[in-house]
Amino acid sequence: MESGLDTKKREVPGQATLSVDNIGGIDDAEVSFRQGINVLSGRNATNRTSLLQAIMAALGSDQVSLKADADEGTATLEFGDDTYRRYLQRRNGTITTDGDPYLEDPELADLFAFLLESNEARRAVARGDDLRELIMRPVDTNAIQAEIEEYEQRKQRIDDQLDELDDLEQRLPDLEAKRTTVTDEIETLQADLEEAQAELEETNVDVEERREEQSELETKLEELRSTRSELERTRDRIETERESIEALETEREEVQEQLESLSTGDETEISRLEAEIDALQDEKADLSEEISQLQSTIQFNEQLLDEPDSVLANTEANGGDGPVTDQLLEDGETVTCWTCGSSVARDQIETTVDQLRSVRQERLEERSELSSELDERRETLSNINENRTEYQQTQRRLDSIDDEIDRRNDRVDELTTDREALTDEIDELETEIDELETEDYSGVLDQHKEVNQLEFELERKERKRDEIEDEIASIEDRLRERGDLEARREDATDELTDLRTRIDQIEADAVEAFNEHMENLLETLEYDNLDRIWIDRTSREVREGRRKVSRSSFDLKIVRSTADGAAYEDTIDHLSESEREVTGLVFALAGYLVHDVYETVPFMLLDSLEAIDSERIATVVEYFESYVPYLVVALLDEDAQAIEGDHDVITNI
Template identity: 35%
Template sequence: MTIDESNAEDVEMSVSVRNVGGIEQASVTFDPGITVVAGENASNKSSLLGSLGAVLGGSPPPLRGGADAGSVTLDLDGERYTVELARAADGRPVVDDATPYTADRTLVDHFVSLDEDNPIRRAVVDGGDLHDLLMRPVDTEAIDAEIDRLHAQRTDLDERIADLDDRADTLPELEVRARRLRERRDEVSTRLESKREALAAADYRTADEATQDLLDALEEARAERERLRDRRDTKRRAVESLRDDLDAVESELSALDADLGGESVRSRLDDVASDLSALRERKGRLDETIDALRPIVEVNQALLADSRLPEGFDEGEVVDRLDPESEAITCWTCGQSVARTDVREQVEAVEAILQAKREERATVEERIEACRGRRSDLEARLEERSDLAERRRHLEREVEERERALSDLGERIDTVDERIRDLEADLDGAEADDDLLDRHREVGDLEYERGRLERDLAAVEDDIEAAEAAAAEADTLREERAEIRDRLSDLRDRIDRIEREAVETVNECMERVLDRLDYDGIERVWIDRRSDDHETVFDLQVVRTSDDGTVYRAAVDTLSKSEREVVGLVIALSGYLVHDVSATVPVVVVDAIEMLDAERIRGLLDFFDDHARYVVAAALPEEAEHLRPAFDTVSLESPGIATQ
């Protein structure tokens, strides 16, 4: 391995590869800046760059032929990252364990690993959906779900604010009522004090002892009636509050029953249990079928793979002297000689059945999970309904007990009223001063009137306090609603902002790169952003110049393949900038640019170097030789890299 150290600075990046692609063992160190990996076609440049992309967090690379395990290790910024590969029972390579540089595979596959299979490069070459690819890191479904959630939250706040406003709107009327009640109470209190003073100043010496006793008893009875009336009013308010709670519980029960479509929760639970049982039985049958087919596939794959060649054969001799597909092998079931192609066809047929069964099982497992989710939801609803029903029964008992207490208080008040009437009748028949009796009655009536006014005033003051609290709560909810409004506006604008930024970045980058690479006949390449059936579309546009200098708009497919590849690379790098990928992955890996000459490769890589800490690119030896004075160069012909 030869490296030009002229650009070395900062922290090195080291990659070690074992049994990946065509690489048996390789260890390469990259300095910050641009590094060109030089090698002929089929020299495993792509295996090395694909391994780097995988350990950065991209799609896993293929295992080396004949190897059962492989690995890629990355040392960067003082940390080590790894991808461990293994061969599955069906022969496919799988990731056995991984701690990649980033867990965001979309970022790496779309904007870091810019090989010939890069989705954005392929979309430009083949006419794919650029909008979907450039916007892939933006979770639009999650944004839409968040918008729906905020809409529901805002609707709930609107309803609560409207209810609170209705309660707060009663405040002026309540304050007027409270003022009038205070005025009447103060008036009655003044009259009561005057009557009491007059009664205290009266000369009772003319009243006999029996009359005095009647007056005392009458005063006690009236005081007792006031106490009982106060208790009755308190209990009546408590009953009204309990009835409000009971109405709320009834509403919740009705809403829950309506949400269930009139069916009982228990009945729906039974249906779900039946579905779950049937799905489990179906999965069990699929498991049995898969378990029966898998060994057949594995044994026959092993049989087909057992094609070791005699010693001394090199690769050319193998091609010239042996056609593996025509080779006969011994069937492990019947012992007869069978053409390899026949066995392969049968294995592929069984593999197709096995894959179909696995997919069917996956579908059944998803339905099982869905059933379990429905069961959990129904069980939660059943528990909720049970709690509500128990709450309703408790409230009904409370209301019944309070109403009995109210009835008892009413009977006790009636009894005291009767006693007061009897005492007043006894006083009428006694030889008492009529003026004295009238004064006692006036004092009693005024005491009752003042008590009633104070109770009414207390109730109105409670309502005023509740209305003021409702107004304050409504103001708080309005602030919350304003925050939700701003959040909704931000979410609606977010996708639009990213789309605009993506288009602007692509067009700016495209203009700069085309100027650097100096393509004859290409005047401009850019993206038009437009709406189509409520969906945003990114249209790639091309303006060319004819030999006579005429400027005209042309179709994308008028670009050469190399020009389209460059356009794809630039658009992918634009995504790297738009989504600030450098903050997550400071590396860009560029492969499959053999169609470009050395000068254009240099211009392209210089542009990439402006935006990434490490740029690793593959090039053929002749181009790499021209680039060696400007960039670090890694040769895959080094003894440190062993290939097949």
């Protein structure tokens, strides 16, 4: 699974102990948990949410707050033989963290394990957010795509090599036929040479008195043979150089065409793109800062609504008798404003928080659009730079080809001069030999010439046979690579298949998990006239930079039935608050399971379940227990009493 969460599965101890100082509304506390269900039972404003935040802090989350009157806080989790400690400090109005938490990257846990009221997975369903984007957010799709492109290139290189082997294999029959022909010609030449040598031996006359002339003649004949052999080699080298020049000129035309098709880009356009990228990055950074501030404000106000004591100054510590706190505990309809100190209706603050959430969502969408624009500008600039680099490389290749053509032309000129000199030398030798010939010796001279010519031709054919055999041996050596190349190609193909289906498989698993658990829970929870809730996975065309790609979409479907049993499709807006909360929790559970979060963080935290009735809360909690090693749930006393079975209940925090 591609995500930022720790990928190493850890052993889960049977018990955990948490020590807390100055987190949320907690001065100091120590609480122990055991595997299974752990219920935090109590009224509102009894620091249950603060304790959940302390667990999150020790596990690695940054979505925590310090006590309002404290500048430092700690959360320490003793888990088996290991201890994980997190330090929080307030600096310039923001909270910084340090220490050694359980997780290096809490992204998956924040999304799918820490299910407080503000949890994004829970809220995504109610707000109608992009469920597919949220499920796939921990998956580094860019890295997967880059890996796909790398394996495609690797596979293409192997395919090119296999095609080359196919071409070489097709040449073998022709080469073997040529070898057979040349071998037959060699055998014929060897027979002719043996016959000519025998005839020369038989017809050799006694020319003892002219031995000096014979010796000189034989020397000239040997020189003639050697010179002819050198002339033939020179002609072969000239032909080879000309073939190379022809191939280079063909390559030069191809490179020239490639060069003309490339653009080096306009410096003004590059400067403009770089300036736009800088501006978009600054704008995105500003939006990220604003989103972070909005999130902090939302969390602060949510905590103010749930646990006023955790954010209001301790009035007794400043000499007061605590009437504001008493009033908060007695009257749940008003809350003391943390900015001006006046009493404000709870629903007014809730409305403000909803407005802040809407603004935050708008900013998130703006940031997403900016990211798309930024990616498009970067891709354009990258393409220009790649073209410039390719242009320069192509120009260097063209210059190299020109140099090579010039060098080979010079070599052809040199060899042509050598060939002309050798031709002149042969003419001179033949003239000298003719002058040495006599009437009595003319037959012997002819036989000498024939033997020399046969020896020369035999040497040339043997050299040609050796060249053919070397080429055949080279091809056979290359063909032995086929098995290894085919195995590597199969590996690359398998890896490509896995990479291309990985994203699709995660999406399919998430939809299947949600639909299965939603069906199971709805059957048990027995909501009136709510027949089915499921995710329908469809595909649609979207633009990514300059390209259009196919992307999956998760559409939430709801079917109800009338009193007379007629089914009809409904929308998320018409779900009751209880139904929406259950749907959001099941969606979070699907993410928890499909990303195997339970393997790396054994805790799931549940809070703000008041919209669901007690019996259904008990059903949901008991259902979730089957999939989570440590399930910690914050409940009101009356809801906690509905939880059956063996479980821990924590009331004093």
